[in-house]
Amino acid sequence: MQATIHPTAVVEPGARLGADVHVGPFCYIGDGVTVGDGCRFGPHCSVMGPTTIGSGNRFVGHCAVGGEPQDKKFAGEQVELIIGDRNTFREFVTLNRGTGSGGGVTRIGSDNWLLAYTHVAHDCVVGDHCVFSNNATLAGHVTVGDHVILSGFAGVHQFCRIGAHAFIGMGAFVNGDVPPFVMVAQDGYGRPRGINSEGLKRRGFDSARIGAIKRAYRALYVAGSSLDEARAKLTEMAGESADVRALLDFIDSAERPLLR
Known part of the structure; x- marks a missing residue:
């Protein structure tokens, strides 16, 4: 099945869309973007290249995907965003490409849920089966393992790592590495408060x-x-x-x- 593109959407000639892709009203798909089969773009989404998107992803609406990194050192280098399969990105999610000095790639795995207004900055690596609640934010160069939950308004400082199965509580600010399985709660900057036993x-x-x-x-x-x-x-x-x-x-x- 061919891609379905709304009459108000713009898909540049250099974009490649897989089978059964739906591009909704007022979307923009730029040059250098590759979209896998079965992806859905709700209204007012923008995707800038170079960006590679796997199959079965859903962008609900007003998502800004593959934008330039928010880094003053960025000088137009060839950098990219790579997204896996079956992710859900809710309203106003922002996903930035990498930087030339930071490895050049932002990566998001598969089967993740990124809820409204979440932000993944340049050169981040996000694993599989993660949930980022509303307004959760990753600064640049953050690495997030599999099955991690970031609660609403949680923020992670640049270059930090979050281990697999960790749980970051609502409003917690993380400025150091969080080991696997650990639960962090708000206390100024977040502090460990046991393990994520319920999630395990x-x-x-x-x-x-x-x-x-x-x-x-x-x-x-x-x-x-x-x-x-x-x-x-x-x-x-x-x-x-x-x-x-x-x-x-x-x-x-x-x-x-x-x-x-």
Whole structure:
């Protein structure tokens, strides 16, 4: 089935649309944009290239996709945005391309929900199965793992990492790396407040796995140990839990201070 383009929409000759793509009223699809099969664009969406969009994505309306990075150092380099499959982008979502000095690519995985007014800045990497609630914002160069939830009005500082299965509470501002499984709540800047146990249960983690993660959290955040002491304890625990090993690997690869 060919693409369906509303009479008021503009699709530049250099754009490539897959089968069964619907482009709604007053949309703009620019040169250098590739759209996979079955994508839907509601009214007033704009997509600037170079941008590659996978299949089955839904842009509800007024989304600004593939815009230039909001970085004063950007000088028109060839940079891009790459989006996976089956994502939902609600009203007024903004997704920027990368920068020449930051790797050149912003990447968003598959099966994510980005709700109204969320923003993904230049050079970010977002995994799969994430939920960003209204007005959640990523500054540049942020990395977000799989199954992460950002609650409404949460903000993440540039260059921070959010580990898989983490939960960032409403209005929390994150200025350090958040390990996998950890739950962060608002307290000025966000602070760890336990693990995301409810989310882990929903994703099929059994009591033994959750128990090991809880013990690792206590060693890292509750025992009052230094980071080096906590790391040594986690190393002992990692031999019996792949989840603790993943948490320890995250800590060992940190380039920014760990959120503690």
